[in-house]
Amino acid sequence: MNQSTWDLFLSSLGPIILGAVTGTIPLALVSFTVGLALALVVALMRLSRRRWLSGVARVYISIVRGTPLLVQLFVIFYGLPSLGVLIDPWPSAVIAFSVNVGGYAAEVIRAAILSVPKGQWEAAYMIGMSHRRALTRIILPQAARVSVPPLSNTFISLVKDTSLASLILVTELFRQAQQVAAFSQEFMLLYLEAALVYWAICLVLSSVQGVLETRLDRYVAH
Amino acid sequence: MNQSTWDLFLSSLGPIILGAVTGTIPLALVSFTVGLALALVVALMRLSRRRWLSGVARVYISIVRGTPLLVQLFVIFYGLPSLGVLIDPWPSAVIAFSVNVGGYAAEVIRAAILSVPKGQWEAAYMIGMSHRRALTRIILPQAARVSVPPLSNTFISLVKDTSLASLILVTELFRQAQQVAAFSQEFMLLYLEAALVYWAICLVLSSVQGVLETRLDRYVAH
Amino acid sequence: STGGSGQGTTAAAGGDTSLSSVQKAGTLTVGTEGTYRPFSFHGEGSGPLTGFDVEVAQAVAAKLGVKAKFEETQWDGIFAGLEAGRFDVIANQVSITPERTAKYEFSTPYTYSSGVIVVKSDNTSITSFATLAGKTSAQSLTSNWNTLATESGANVQAVEGWAQSVALVEQGRVDATVNDRLTYLDYKKQTGAAGLKVAATTEDQSESAFAFAKGSTKLAGAVDKALAELTSDGTLATISDKYFGADVSQ
Amino acid sequence: MSPTDLPTDAATAGAPAPAPLLTVRGLRKSFGTNQVLESIDLTVGRGQVLALIGPSGSGKTTILRCLNGLEVADGGAITIGGEVTIDFGRVPAPSRRDLAALRDRSAMVFQHYNLFPHKTVLENVLEGPVVVQRRPRAEVTAEALALLDRVGLGDKIDAHPFELSGGQQQRVGIVRALALRPQLLLFDEPTSSLDPELVGDVLRLIKELAVEGWTMVIVTHELEFAREVATEVAFVDAGTIVEHGDPKQLLRNPTQERTRQFLHRLLFPF
Amino acid sequence: MSPTDLPTDAATAGAPAPAPLLTVRGLRKSFGTNQVLESIDLTVGRGQVLALIGPSGSGKTTILRCLNGLEVADGGAITIGGEVTIDFGRVPAPSRRDLAALRDRSAMVFQHYNLFPHKTVLENVLEGPVVVQRRPRAEVTAEALALLDRVGLGDKIDAHPFELSGGQQQRVGIVRALALRPQLLLFDEPTSSLDPELVGDVLRLIKELAVEGWTMVIVTHELEFAREVATEVAFVDAGTIVEHGDPKQLLRNPTQERTRQFLHRLLFPF
Ligand SMILES: Nc1ncnc2c1ncn2[C@@H]1O[C@H](COP(=O)(O)OP(=O)(O)OP(=O)(O)O)[C@@H](O)[C@H]1O
Ligand SMILES: Nc1ncnc2c1ncn2[C@@H]1O[C@H](COP(=O)(O)OP(=O)(O)OP(=O)(O)O)[C@@H](O)[C@H]1O
Ligand SMILES: [Mg+2]
Ligand SMILES: [Mg+2]
Numbered sequence A, B: 001m002n003q004s005t006w007d008l009f010l011s012s013l014g015p016i017i018l019g020a021v022t023g024t025i026p027l028a029l030v031s032f033t034v035g036l037a038l039a040l041v042v043a044l045m046r047l048s049r050r051r052w053l054s055g056v057a058r059v060y061i062s063i064v065r066g067t068p069l070l071v072q073l074f075v076i077f078y079g080l081p082s083l084g085v086l087i088d089p090w091p092s093a094v095i096a097f098s099v100n101v102g103g104y105a106a107e108v109i110r111a112a113i114l115s116v117p118k119g120q121w122e123a124a125y126m127i128g129m130s131h132r133r134a135l136t137r138i139i140l141p142q143a144a145r146v147s148v149p150p151l152s153n154t155f156i157s158l159v160k161d162t163s164l165a166s167l168i169l170v171t172e173l174f175r176q177a178q179q180v181a182a183f184s185q186e187f188m189l190l191y192l193e194a195a196l197v198y199w200a201i202c203l204v205l206s207s208v209q210g211v212l213e214t215r216l217d218r219y220v221a222h
Numbered sequence C: 001s002t003g004g005s006g007q008g009t010t011a012a013a014g015g016d017t018s019l020s021s022v023q024k025a026g027t028l029t030v031g032t033e034g035t036y037r038p039f040s041f042h043g044e045g046s047g048p049l050t051g052f053d054v055e056v057a058q059a060v061a062a063k064l065g066v067k068a069k070f071e072e073t074q075w076d077g078i079f080a081g082l083e084a085g086r087f088d089v090i091a092n093q094v095s096i097t098p099e100r101t102a103k104y105e106f107s108t109p110y111t112y113s114s115g116v117i118v119v120k121s122d123n124t125s126i127t128s129f130a131t132l133a134g135k136t137s138a139q140s141l142t143s144n145w146n147t148l149a150t151e152s153g154a155n156v157q158a159v160e161g162w163a164q165s166v167a168l169v170e171q172g173r174v175d176a177t178v179n180d181r182l183t184y185l186d187y188k189k190q191t192g193a194a195g196l197k198v199a200a201t202t203e204d205q206s207e208s209a210f211a212f213a214k215g216s217t218k219l220a221g222a223v224d225k226a227l228a229e230l231t232s233d234g235t236l237a238t239i240s241d242k243y244f245g246a247d248v249s250q
Numbered sequence D, E: 001m002s003p004t005d006l007p008t009d010a011a012t013a014g015a016p017a018p019a020p021l022l023t024v025r026g027l028r029k030s031f032g033t034n035q036v037l038e039s040i041d042l043t044v045g046r047g048q049v050l051a052l053i054g055p056s057g058s059g060k061t062t063i064l065r066c067l068n069g070l071e072v073a074d075g076g077a078i079t080i081g082g083e084v085t086i087d088f089g090r091v092p093a094p095s096r097r098d099l100a101a102l103r104d105r106s107a108m109v110f111q112h113y114n115l116f117p118h119k120t121v122l123e124n125v126l127e128g129p130v131v132v133q134r135r136p137r138a139e140v141t142a143e144a145l146a147l148l149d150r151v152g153l154g155d156k157i158d159a160h161p162f163e164l165s166g167g168q169q170q171r172v173g174i175v176r177a178l179a180l181r182p183q184l185l186l187f188d189e190p191t192s193s194l195d196p197e198l199v200g201d202v203l204r205l206i207k208e209l210a211v212e213g214w215t216m217v218i219v220t221h222e223l224e225f226a227r228e229v230a231t232e233v234a235f236v237d238a239g240t241i242v243e244h245g246d247p248k249q250l251l252r253n254p255t256q257e258r259t260r261q262f263l264h265r266l267l268f269p270f
Helices: A003-047 A051-066 A069-083 A089-115 A118-126 A131-168 A173-184 A187-217 B003-047 B051-066 B069-083 B089-115 B118-126 B131-168 B173-184 B187-217 C018-025 C052-064 C075-083 C098-103 C144-151 C162-170 C181-191 C217-232 C235-244 D060-067 D096-105 D121-132 D137-150 D166-178 D196-212 D223-229 D247-252 D257-267 E060-067 E096-105 E121-132 E137-150 E166-178 E196-212 E223-229 E247-252 E257-267
Strands: C027-032 C067-072 C089-095 C104-106 C111-113 C115-120 C136-140 C155-159 C176-180 C196-201 C206-213 D020-031 D034-045 D049-053 D075-080 D084-087 D106-109 D184-188 D215-219 D232-237 D240-245 E020-031 E034-045 E049-053 E075-080 E084-087 E106-109 E184-188 E215-219 E232-237 E240-245
Touching: A003 A051, A003 A089, A003 A131, A003 A173, A003 A187, A051 A089, A051 B131, A051 B187, A069 A089, A069 A131, A069 B187, A069 C075, A089 A131, A118 A131, A118 D106, A131 A173, A131 A187, A131 B051, A131 C075, A131 D121, A173 A187, A187 B051, A187 B069, A187 C162, B003 B051, B003 B089, B003 B131, B003 B173, B003 B187, B051 B089, B069 B089, B069 B131, B089 B131, B118 B131, B118 E106, B131 B173, B131 B187, B131 E121, B173 B187, B173 C155, B187 C075, C018 C027, C018 C217, C027 C052, C027 C075, C052 C067, C052 C089, C052 C217, C052 C235, C075 C089, C075 C206, C098 C104, C104 C217, C111 C181, C115 C162, C115 C181, C136 C144, C136 C162, C144 C155, C144 C176, C155 C162, C162 C176, C162 C181, C162 C196, C176 C181, C181 C196, C181 C235, C206 C217, C217 C235, D020 D060, D020 D215, D034 D060, D034 D215, D034 D240, D049 D060, D049 D223, D060 D075, D060 D184, D060 D215, D075 D096, D084 D096, D096 D106, D106 D166, D121 D137, D121 D166, D137 D166, D166 D196, D196 D215, D196 D223, D196 E257, D223 D247, D223 D257, D232 D247, D232 D257, D240 D247, D240 D257, D257 E196, E020 E060, E020 E215, E034 E060, E034 E215, E034 E240, E049 E060, E049 E223, E060 E075, E060 E184, E060 E215, E075 E096, E084 E096, E096 E106, E106 E166, E121 E137, E121 E166, E137 E166, E166 E196, E196 E215, E196 E223, E223 E247, E223 E257, E232 E247, E232 E257, E240 E247, E240 E257
Parallel strands: C027 C067, C027 C089, C136 C155, C136 C176, D049 D215, D049 D232, D106 D184, D184 D215, E049 E215, E049 E232, E106 E184, E184 E215
Antiparallel strands: C089 C206, C104 C206, C111 C206, C115 C176, C115 C196, D020 D034, D020 D075, D075 D084, D232 D240, E020 E034, E020 E075, E075 E084, E232 E240
16 A cells, blocks of 8 residues: 555545444434334234234335335435425435334344243243233343344344435445545545445444343353 | 336336346356355354364454445455456456355354254264264254255345446346436336335245245254 | 425426525525536545536525535435435536436536547557447446447446446456546546546537426526526636636536 | 132131132133043142143143133133133133133143243242232242242342252242242143252152142152142043042052053053 | 174173173363263173163263263273273373274264154164165165164154154164164163153163163163163262162162162152
């Protein structure tokens, strides 16, 4: 790397990290939180004995996972206005990413719930719990541990997917890199630099995942 | 939908499906096959007791999963030539997607191998098998069943990710849609149409997954 | 962005509120890429948005008595954004083509430029648009230069933008790329464009203008009037000179 | 805590001709086309102990699950405590509330303990009385501590289940059931998942509960234990009660050939 | 097939003073800081049956695993068949080949059967002889069918393990071990995962094998069975062999207090 490349690398690190801090990270965090709540609802619908409820959940999951995120973003931001629904960039992005996370994480949560041994449901019923209380006090806490690794994968994917938000006017990490690249014509360098920052974020996430797993592990059989 | 929109929809269905058949599907199939082989190697490295081997595998997985696929594609196609390595679009795409699948599927395979009860290893050793033979004849066939659902998720993601191949001159489904869109200026319609075709492919894949699971289930305890 | 006029394509000639709503809001919302040097980009990469189109749009807004507000998006979303009412106008070197004229309103052109074929300096086989036939050319799908290359018989390889096109020519993976002369000149000014040359230049000029949603005729008319004033008071020439050292607005 | 503490039981515990606490009439249950229970009739007096024995798959667990409302029978009726009869034959089928009524009156101890792994021993015990029954936490805690102390786990109240041996886990399972103050205790092979040397601790505890006057239904393969602790033994095969009677009598001289064969297999395995 | 078919055993089977088939000297094994085996000495003559009894966690399974080369001991030596001695104390440590030599001479039957779920019953049995030992498929198949027939599974050869009851699975496990033509059979609590009525089938089969002259080491909690089938019983506690001797003698009148306590807990659980 020669001097001017190096200078460009250093001078663009600021804006890229700024994009991560003001765009990528809050967008991912908010969307993940909202998406997780949605996913829980969808997972429970999918597990419901009522045919139509689980049918709706199935179709939702299938569409979310079967179509490109780019198109989902496009529809919400550019498509809905033709139905008279005009949503600002940030809320649009949060909606699109949450809907997406909702579909992927729903399957994770469903699998985690199913992985809790049937005997746990029975013990909960036996002591007089209702279905809802058994779910919230007995089943979900145990499902939580099982779903940490796949959910953190979902989160890592989400962090990278937020780069698509630049399409709908949200400025984030990758957009910043593109701007510098457009100015300096050094797209390779800038893209690598962006990758490096994504990687750093993911490494931090992985170590958080590790801590979370150890903490939850304390309460679970070995 | 008015008549002219409908006409455009119909007339563009041909090129889009052609793009799927000549681009998306073969690219996904080849990359998945190669990637799976790679993933098996990486998973075994990751499980190896030799520190440096599992270290290399860890770093590989971490980079692949922590950086955007777009950048991986760019590095291989636009970046490597500066090191004197010039690879054609199709091989570049296959390499990039295989490397990517290799990283994601390695974790799936590793988890599946670990999920086979230890007693299966012991029984295999007991009848005199070597580590390698125990792995191939006893452990992997059982791990296969467990990994079908997560691997088909990887495959579905891959199908959608192949749209990025258009960035490195490979013509596939999404590129065809973009081409028509650029000509007709009907981005919304064409993107939705592309999404529809992706969805159709994913629905087919899901049903193949179902068949595969039932078939493999026959040989596994309930 | 709530600054958009919001009437989209629905505005009938009688109910055209395109101009009044801009005036009421006091802002002209402009869609642009922000990554298209030297027309629409960020100074020093991360500085404020600038460029030829950006400055022209600002000057036009000033003439209309409103402020220009820029929304940056990728080319893929730019026309969708216009149709969805996300912005009032696109300022991004939109070339006037028959397909686009059918779907959008255009202002009078504010950029006249020619197309150039850029090849490696040692390339002797391409000397004119006629000799482009059968050669591979890297083109951004959405630009009218793509059409020109195709019509010349080139085997077009689609890429995302100018930077990738040039990289492909430099790496010898394609024979040529056809693009705006202005883009090439800016690239040459910045990087020296070592190892590249212009093999040919078009006879015809291409015309770029502001694009509006269908039916926004009042706004388009007001912008036309503003452009005429900017031409006559020399503002356009000044801006052009700043970026290109020549007047490209005529 | 012993069942004599409970007002409903106080009068009858140890009485010579106890009123039936549990009555089951014509209980039927199928899973799909598989008729698992044909027509089960049972009566258990207050303070009595019924042992259910029988081959694997004969329906013993299903009987217990019906009694605890974990399974909805297809027909027949269950009465616990003389007050409420749940009739599974009637239309409409028993509601959730009906099943809950069954559950309120009985408590079950599972073969695989089924403790809540994410809760401590004490939390496992308190969950039912405090969270579900809404009894005062302080009162229930005192009671739970006394019970845990009694079964030798006074020093394990803050441990998690995975830190305990199987025998210890099962004793927590029993305390969890007792803390619900049920009228009827149900045990489903409570020692069959245990290491042989740990079986004794649990059997001794159950025996003590029997002596104290708890009414119990116990599925077990421990014939010696059944003989000593049960007041009645019923042999279940293929979803019917083939015969029942006095343990000492039935286990020595069964009247039915099927019972004889089963007992022989268990007593002289090789 | 019976062990007398094997050339190495033919001369000695049933002889009055059998030469030792298995000799273990000073076997030691730790997991981390946990010393699981202290210094185990064992001798098993050809055609003899050694029963290992002892509390949970005492190291019984670990002994078997060392004998089968599934675990590498930290010290001591194992000799099977008089020919090869694997010395775990020496430097360098025993190679894979050494462990394989142990494995070739012995075969193990597991507590949880550990059948290969993706293979049929017949394939489970053939896997070792055909795939590993490379014996002719036709010959091995004939032998396997005869063995499966004998244990009453002649009609299940194409079934998969999950279609079988526990007792049937364990019998397949025993046939799988026999088909390897080992000199020594190792059983790790072969009936403790079984339904009580299915225990008999397996115990009877093992008893038959003992009568036929197979040399065996059996970890078991079935004291009655040990008394009748074993030629010697060893009581293991905390990684040492506390005492060993004639089953009838030791199980009735143990000399050590620890043995006495253990037996008492098993025999009089409540
Ligand atoms: N949820 C269920 N769905 C379908 N069949 C079931 C279900 N539960 C039990 N069965 C079937 O009902 C029959 C009786 O089962 P149950 O568990 O009551 O027997 P059991 O006497 O307790 O046997 P074991 O001694 O093995 O515990 C068996 O054939 C079993 O396969
Ligand atoms: N792989 C291992 N890693 C660490 N510790 C182990 C391992 N295997 C066994 N142990 C420990 O070694 C000790 C002896 O275990 P072992 O399984 O040999 O006992 P056992 O006598 O067979 O008991 P049981 O009757 O419960 O089967 C136990 O304390 C156990 O926790
Ligand atoms: Mg049962
Ligand atoms: Mg053991």
